[in-house]
Amino acid sequence: MVGLSVGEKRFIQGGIAQDLRSDGRKRLTYRPIYVETGVIPQANGSARVKMGATDVIACVKAELGRPSPLQPDKGKVAIFVDCSPTAEPTFEGRGAEELSAELSVALQRCLLGGRSGAGAGIDLSSLVITEGKVCWDLYIDGLVVSSDGNLLDALGAAIMAALSNTGIPRVLVAASASPDEEPEVDISDEEYLQFDTSGVPVIVTLTKVGRHYIVDATSEEESQMSSAVSISINRQGHICGLTKRGGAGLDPSIIVDMISVAKHVSEQLMNKLDSEISAAEADEDEL
Amino acid sequence: MTTKHSAVPTTYSPSPTSRSKPSVSKDSIVDWVRPDGRGYRQCRPAFFRTGAVNAASGSAYAEFGNTKVIVSVFGPRESKKAMMYSDVGRLNCNVGFTTFATPIRGQGSDHKEFSSLLHKALEGAIILETFPKTTVDVFALVLESGGSDLPVIISCASVALADAGIMMYDLVAAVSMSCLGKNLVIDPITEEESYQDGSLMITCMPSRYEVTQLTVIGEWSTPEINEAMELCLDACSKLAEIMRSSLKEVVSGSQE
Amino acid sequence: MEFVNPEGLRLDGRRAMEMRQLRAQIGAVSKADGSAVFEMGNTKVIAAVYGPREVQNRSQQMSDQALVRCEYSMANFSTGDRMRKPKGDRRSTELSLVIRQTMEACILTHLMPHSQIDIFVQVLQADGGTRSACINAATLALADAGIPMRDLVTSCSAGYLNNTSLLDLNYVEDSAGGPDVTVGILPTLDKVTLLQMDAKLPMDIFENVMQLAIEGCKAVANYIREVLQENTKQLEVRRGV
Numbered sequence: 001m002v003g004l005s006v007g008e009k010r011f012i013q014g015g016i017a018q019d020l021r022s023d024g025r026k027r028l029t030y031r032p033i034y035v036e037t038g039v040i041p042q043a044n045g046s047a048r049v050k051m052g053a054t055d056v057i058a059c060v061k062a063e064l065g066r067p068s069p070l071q072p073d074k075g076k077v078a079i080f081v082d083c084s085p086t087a088e089p090t091f092e093g094r095g096a097e098e099l100s101a102e103l104s105v106a107l108q109r110c111l112l113g114g115r116s117g118a119g120a121g122i123d124l125s126s127l128v129i130t131e132g133k134v135c136w137d138l139y140i141d142g143l144v145v146s147s148d149g150n151l152l153d154a155l156g157a158a159i160m161a162a163l164s165n166t167g168i169p170r171v172l173v174a175a176s177a178s179p180d181e182e183p184e185v186d187i188s189d190e191e192y193l194q195f196d197t198s199g200v201p202v203i204v205t206l207t208k209v210g211r212h213y214i215v216d217a218t219s220e221e222e223s224q225m226s227s228a229v230s231i232s233i234n235r236q237g238h239i240c241g242l243t244k245r246g247g248a249g250l251d252p253s254i255i256v257d258m259i260s261v262a263k264h265v266s267e268q269l270m271n272k273l274d275s276e277i278s279a280a281e282a283d284e285d286e287l
Numbered sequence: 288m289t290t291k292h293s294a295v296p297t298t299y300s301p302s303p304t305s306r307s308k309p310s311v312s313k314d315s316i317v318d319w320v321r322p323d324g325r326g327y328r329q330c331r332p333a334f335f336r337t338g339a340v341n342a343a344s345g346s347a348y349a350e351f352g353n354t355k356v357i358v359s360v361f362g363p364r365e366s367k368k369a370m371m372y373s374d375v376g377r378l379n380c381n382v383g384f385t386t387f388a389t390p391i392r393g394q395g396s397d398h399k400e401f402s403s404l405l406h407k408a409l410e411g412a413i414i415l416e417t418f419p420k421t422t423v424d425v426f427a428l429v430l431e432s433g434g435s436d437l438p439v440i441i442s443c444a445s446v447a448l449a450d451a452g453i454m455m456y457d458l459v460a461a462v463s464m465s466c467l468g469k470n471l472v473i474d475p476i477t478e479e480e481s482y483q484d485g486s487l488m489i490t491c492m493p494s495r496y497e498v499t500q501l502t503v504i505g506e507w508s509t510p511e512i513n514e515a516m517e518l519c520l521d522a523c524s525k526l527a528e529i530m531r532s533s534l535k536e537v538v539s540g541s542q543e
Numbered sequence: 544m545e546f547v548n549p550e551g552l553r554l555d556g557r558r559a560m561e562m563r564q565l566r567a568q569i570g571a572v573s574k575a576d577g578s579a580v581f582e583m584g585n586t587k588v589i590a591a592v593y594g595p596r597e598v599q600n601r602s603q604q605m606s607d608q609a610l611v612r613c614e615y616s617m618a619n620f621s622t623g624d625r626m627r628k629p630k631g632d633r634r635s636t637e638l639s640l641v642i643r644q645t646m647e648a649c650i651l652t653h654l655m656p657h658s659q660i661d662i663f664v665q666v667l668q669a670d671g672g673t674r675s676a677c678i679n680a681a682t683l684a685l686a687d688a689g690i691p692m693r694d695l696v697t698s699c700s701a702g703y704l705n706n707t708s709l710l711d712l713n714y715v716e717d718s719a720g721g722p723d724v725t726v727g728i729l730p731t732l733d734k735v736t737l738l739q740m741d742a743k744l745p746m747d748i749f750e751n752v753m754q755l756a757i758e759g760c761k762a763v764a765n766y767i768r769e770v771l772q773e774n775t776k777q778l779e780v781r782r783g784v
Contacts (some may be wrong), residue, residue: 039667040667042623042668086575086591113506139625234506239512242503249498
């Protein structure tokens with residue numbers, strides 16, 4: 001919990017109203033984003049994203065599994081988020097369960113698309129090895145190491161970076177004698193397929209404080225919010241998911257306005273992330 | 288249900304394409320017939336009845352087609368001792384499924400997020416300042432899951448809250464919409480939900496024209512979202528009328 | 544299975560008495576009062592310290608000393624096979640206790656009555672020796688938080704496989720089932736604060752292995768001291784002293 005005095009609250013609200021926030025940013029400016037890839041060598045892909053004092057790690061692990069009988073031509077993706085007590089002492093024990101569940105659900109909604117798999121940021125059909133028999137199960141784990149607001153955007157960015165860092169081993173399937181038999185698979189140690197991340201959306205959270213909304217709110221600013229809308233937008237400018245947080249009601253026209261602002265912001269964020277991710281990958285290759 | 292069906296309009300649907308904006312999906316070929324024979328813009332008949340649970344301070348039963356939900360509201364009652372002092376009231380929501388709610392026994396439990404979504408949808412409507420230091424518990428039980436469960440739970444919970452006499456700014460009505468290919472269908476049933484490419488749910492307070500919760504899943508373009516939002520908001524205000532009349536009916540009935 | 548080849552090299556190419564590469568960084572969690580990342584080879588641990596602060600649970604407050612609490616958690620992706628473990632399983636409860644007791648022994652708790660110090664350790668990657676890495680990370684984080692301590696506790700493990708004493712076991716060597724001795728020492732006071740061993744070991748060999756682990760602890764202590772001094776120098780520069 002953030003404990004703020006009346007004066008501090010006024011200061012934050014007044015700054016936002018005048019388009020000059022307490023850390024000198026404008027309403028629609030992000031904090032500097034720092035991306036590091038390959039932080040967990042044991043995983044197929046991993047990345048760490050820092051936005052100011054918010055620090056998250058995302059990690060992708062691929063395991064062989066069976067596709068679900070309802071969708072035999074698609075692989076499976078699961079997203080879990082965990083909040084480490086290092087980020088906030090209140091996350092100790094079961095203290096973070098609610099927040100973790102909320103973040104996991106919001107990310108699933110933003111990245112995995114509809115029930116039929118349409119509109120998913122991750123191309124599920126590329127994960128199939130043999131239809132109805134073998135597919136890749138992608139486990140995406142997010143870990144919040146340090147929290148200073150805007151966790152959802154940071155996690156979304158980290159997952160995007162981790163996915164572009166992910167190499168999935170090439171799998172050779174031995175032609176099985178009968179169609180009923182389990183196919184034999186041979187996982188290659190050398191050949192990796194680069195994961196296609198062109199469809200992965202970015203998440204932009206607009207936090208409404210007073211009459212204005214801001215991006216990339218710090219936890220102090222979040223404590224003053226009346227409501228927040230998280231919108232995930234892909235490269236085509238299409239909306240892939242939307243979640244509203246915070247209790248207060250919003251006029252529908254404001255939501256429509258927020259969507260158009262988020263669209264505009266997402267283009268900048270996408271470009272920024274692209275350059276950061278490629279820089280991080282280049283750094284990693286040098287090592 | 289053994290109750291008199293009064294003159295209350297039980298079905299409702301948003302005004303079809305009467306708006307100035309042309310419908311995005313108007314030109315699309317009608318390649319989908321809804322399993323229950325409804326039109327794309329036609330909602331299932333809605334039925335509400337308050338006072339379903341005697342022990343609760345307020346309760347409501349809702350039936351939308353095959354979706355049947357009971358919500359009971361307890362409180363405001365004293366918060367647990369371990370909770371810290373709070374000068375506004377607390378809201379505690381829990382959504383449960385009966386083991387027979389779904390075709391396969393015990394499969395309804397994978398909706399853990401429903402409780403928090405219900406909480407968020409109602410939080411903005413309740414005047415929490417009116418009951419400091421106390422907690423209101425909202426327990427929803429899905430008797431039968433027939434699609435659009437969450438919107439039904441939310442609408443039913445707001446009727447139950449009104450029945451319990453909890454101060455609210457307005458009734459909360461919720462409507463969801465599914466995107467199947469190019470078609471937008473309102474108030475989808477389970478079968479439609481399992482094929483949906485995307486979905487949108489709005490909960491709003493119609494008299495105040497405020498959205499308390501909005502979730503969108505799947506890929507949507509902005510005009511599609513705008514159209515879906517407009518349809519849902521229109522349906523919400525009509526649904527709220529039904530909810531309101533079901534509450535009025537009880538009062539006028541008791542006076543007779 | 545052969546853990547040491549005839550040339551005296553281990554599975555990961557180290558010699559018997561060689562440690563894995565150490566790497567430490569102070570101040571990984573900016574919101575915490577003190578924090579550090581500690582790496583021993585592939586094992587990577589983050590520790591964060593909050594406090595001394597007001598006691599959260601009044602009934603645990605002590606009038607003569609500070610309350611030290613510790614929670615150990617493992618990230619889902621930390622092990623080779625991905626597992627979703629429930630929080631507070633037996634292993635992490637035990638580890639939390641071990642870390643708490645070890646740190647409590649070196650913190651000057653009597654200087655901070657009516658207060659509480661929280662140590663949170665998060666394993667990002669586990670490759671053997673997590674216990675030692677957690678203690679080392681916690682020491683660094685406590686020092687970063689400026690909490691008064693008797694000494695810098697450091698920890699290291701050693702084992703005995705293929706008739707050879709091995710320093711700083713990795714996951715493969717650890718899971719071979721041989722004896723594994725984890726030692727924590729106060730290096731300048733030359734005292735042992737933690738000693739754990741599983742499996743059996745003859746007395747004379749045990750002394751040998753333990754001595755090896757103590758040497759390892761001292762090496763870690765030297766490294767930690769260097770890191771802290773470097774960190775202090777940087778702080779000095781920033782303050783313009």
